[in-house]
Amino acid sequence: MYFKLDVQSLESIIVTTGLFGIILITNVFVVTIWLSRNIRTPISVLLSIIAIYDTLAMMSGLVRMISSYIFGNWPHVTGCYVDIISFVLALLFHSLSILSTTFLAIQRAVVCAFPFTGPRLCGTKTTAFFVVVSFAAMMTFCIPLVLFRDVQSIIKLSTNNVSAMYCSLDNIVPFKEMWKIYSILRFVTLHLTPACLITICMAICLLTINRRQMVSNQSSNRQIKARTTVMLVLVMFIFVLGELPTTVLMYYPSFLPKQPAWIKTSMGIWFCNTTLNVSYMMNIWVYIAMSKQFRDQLKEKFTVCTINSDQGKTSNTNSQIINAESNIPPE
Template identity: 25%
Template sequence: MADNKEWAGFYGVENRSNFKIEDDIYQGTLDFPAKSNYSLYENQTFDPEYSNFTTDDFCTSNYSHVYLNVTCEFPVNYAEPMYGYIAPFLLATTTVANTLIVVVLSRRHMRTPTNVVLMAMALCDMFTMLFPAPWLFYMYTFGNHYKPLSPVRACQAWMYMNDVIPAMFHTASIWLTLALAVQRYIYVCHAPVARTWCTMPRVKKCLIYIGIAAFLHQFPRFFEKEFVPHVTVWRGRREEVCRSEISAWVHKLSVDAYFITYFTFRVLFVHLIPCTSLVVLNVLLFRAMRTAQINRQKLFKENRKSECKILRDSNCTTLMLIVVVTVFLLVEIPVAVVTILHIISSTLVEILDYNIANVLILITNFCIIVSYPINFAIYCGMSRQFRETFKELFIRGSVTSRNGGSSRYSLVNGPRTCTNETVL
């Protein structure tokens, strides 16, 4: 695969062009000596011919692959306005909105298995944005993207905070969304099973398992690269920057095997299977909701108002979760498609224009962070209990008791049953 295929995905498709050993920056380049002939000055680049490169000239040269330079990794014309100027406002909005979600859902009368999952999703989405935020500000808001990154610890922090850790939290968020849809499907379509499987202890264990699995999925990536000091000429001066190398253990294992295994797992278990399952579950939930609506009309005609209200509340809950999952799918499916195309283009046949792919992945990742504050609006617009609790906490300043006490109600399930959820 050619060197210009180094493209990055903030949350989904990472900077992984090194699928083939022959793509190593020291092998097969036209203007740079092979590593076997590069022992004495292997950490230096002194060619004065390149000291006054423009950004475009530098990024199209083979020297752009010697050390970490963010300008050459991302389409800056798109990244700077989106991540430098708009993202800070989205970060503030997401932090405030998701903090409010956590505060409201953590109230004692709001603690239900479903609400715990919603709260975990809000935290994961918020951390997905918080970790890369300092680097986004430094690189794009303050205009430092053109500078070579140094020292080595800064390069390591850039990789961990901008790539690995956000991917870990986003992976957890994807699996939490799937868990939420499965949980709601059990409540609506298999009520007796819900009394056993959808209890608070089991849901908390599920959250822990998801967190551990997301961490293990990204754990090797903390060690897949090594950053070493590198002396180069930048703007006419000798500067010590950092150069990235694939770790020895990856080479020993096989670079091809490592990255193909990682991306295959990610495509299957982080994108393809969860998105497909969510589409199927959304369809099943929608059908169940339509059936429940027909039953509700029959109950209404029979003047059975109490049962009619339970069905109405349950349908509102199902509709709200369908909307949450639909918003998730709208931003996740494009990332999954580009990831799959990346795998095919890197391993089977070249079908992807990586200049276009760079732009697409930046836009799709940007859409993901735009979607983060939307859940708060969905909860406020579609959940009466969430609105009431929010008003009591932040407008009146204290929780007031309603008819029968607010603890009798759940954000997403109406009056509580013995399983703390309303089931059909």
């Protein structure tokens, strides 16, 4: 099996690094807030897990971009190892994010469709069971990619005399014969099916939200549950839009591997990755707009950070004054 080390442009790496910095900061706030004891629920735990998976997937993709830039200009077999490992990690965490978002959509649709039994079925134990099973399943899916006997770097010249580095893998699993089946399986299970399921779940949530309000007891409780449902529907919608270019991209190697298309070029792949990264970044704004609990916790975090910063400045100033006074000679 061959992996091509495409030389990434420095501008793409700089833009992606900036996006990663923003997403890392925002997702740190997302995880710490949703896992706070006073607002922790099975839904908030899932949202935190999705944020962690998204961050790790983007970090792995960024490592692959940087390694492609370095080892594409200075070819070395080390670049093949870095490229393969970062590719598998990006695939692992991105797939886990897809499965977690799909489970979140199914969970919310069940709660909306069955307001009495749904919350009991979709509790913390169910979420924990899903996290363990999905991680084990994706590890089983990805581990064969890193089972190889040997790796070799091969330099090839194109017709316009441009060199490209290829990584030749001597896989233990015969992927040369199975790669098309593997690609189709990945497209159907990790792209097409989740997109269809999430779209159906969004429709169920929107159609049953009024009925769910009717079975709730208190008016304030009805409003909170309705806003939570709308917030999750927006998260699902952003996810589907962000995944759409990647789904189209995965269609080509699965069914039209030799068909030329812009989305298969380096620029097209960069567009798909950037769309995904922007969708990761938009989730926090949905949480801020739709969740009062999230806003209150975010204000509290900023207040604590501001107070600690002011106290640090005050203590530094006092210590400087004390040190200055201690240096004054006695009269």
